[in-house]
Amino acid sequence: MSDNELLSEEEIQALVEMDQGDEGEAYNLDAEADEYDIASEDSTLTSHLGSLDMINERFARLFRISLKSLLRYQPKIESQPVDVERFSTHMASLTTPISLNVVKIPPLRGSMLIIIDPQLIFNSLDSFFGGAGSHTEISGIRDFTPTEYRIIQMILQRVFQDMKAAWAPLYTVAFEFINSEVNPQFTSIVEENDLVIVNKFNIDMAHDINGSVQVIYPYAAMKPIRELLRNQVIGDSDIDDERIWNNYLKVAIE
Template sequence: MAQDILSQEEVDALFKGLAGGDIDTEAEAPEAQGGIRKYDLANQDRIVRGRMPTLEVINERFARLWRVSLFNFLRRSAEISVGPVRLLKYSEFIRNLVVPSNINMVQIKPLRGTALFIFDPRLIFAVVDNYFGGDGRFHARIEGREFTPLEQRIIRRLLDLVFKDFKAAWTPVTNLAPELIRSEVNPQFVNIATPTEVVITTGFDVELESGSGTFHICIPYGMVEPIRDQLTAGTTADRSEV
């Protein structure tokens, strides 16, 4: 068997190369084989894929309840279309909000964390116009102003209806109690999650006789972790639908 033994001349040349820096002594990390790459198992993008059938049922029930409440409040019919349940980064959601928006920071007991219940300005002005018997011919300027004291009173009554119907919609699955923490008009002042944290959002498009707008619910994914299995289990978790 051949022996891999260096001659004296080869040894001298090797030491000379090391001393002169001609030979790289840094060991290169081996490349991943077979296309394998590192993956962060804690990354929420990986964890939260998949539908939440029970949450979709809850959203539909909430829309039905809220439609009745809006009729009793305004004495006018409202059509509500429920958008899909979306999972996206918090920064993506918040940057699409217009100013001013009525952004309500909400605690949902017993869950830990803060959710957002948001009325866009078009919806606020449509509700106010309908409340006072308007027909939508006169449009208030939206950009660059805060809501008036009168508009804020209407918003608070509207939010009370949302809280009541939200609680009722969730009751067949679990008991939740929403409570207002505070309200803002500028998304820059609302930090309920880190920019990369995943949130669950749903939009409810409301069509009134004199205008339309959207109501959004935004809940950090980590907030619903204790009840995640109930939300992904399908309609069997919803006792009222069986």
């Protein structure tokens, strides 16, 4: 070491005093660390789903008309705010019995989930065969009967038809049924910790009976069209009025 690199007496004394001191100066001693969940970094997507909200409103209108052929009356359907959450969290919130239907959504990748509340199934079944529609109390996991499965398929056909029409002004999608399940533990469209986009439609039926339909998209499947979903240019005026009128006529003559 050269003489120029030797410490001066003042510098040596300063180091000694620093070593002997009980406390030294430091920055951010009171700073607290916030837990960061990397899996939730895209959860802010809910603030950029204006188009999806409008798609849901359009679907609610169309589906209300389509259900009239099953219920023999037109129910009230209200779309709930779009939510983003972990798949496992949402599945854990479900109560049984319930109809869980896995559906492909080409050209988007992956599969979606359509969840049908049992009260809509049982009420549709009763009304379809001439009843007035009644509340059915059933709890626990059980399979649906062949007749109930037939009603489920009829509901799904209407969901596919109306959801396709609701998406049409923004993006062309198809819906291909894969399978049905009644146990949430055996139903999977993504990994447990993956994010999903939850779209819920509350259905108010006769005799104060309430049901719902939920449409669950994998968040990853929506990434290719994220910019489209950010836009809010699709207004109610873009709804296919001719199709709605045709549905009214179809229901009226059934």
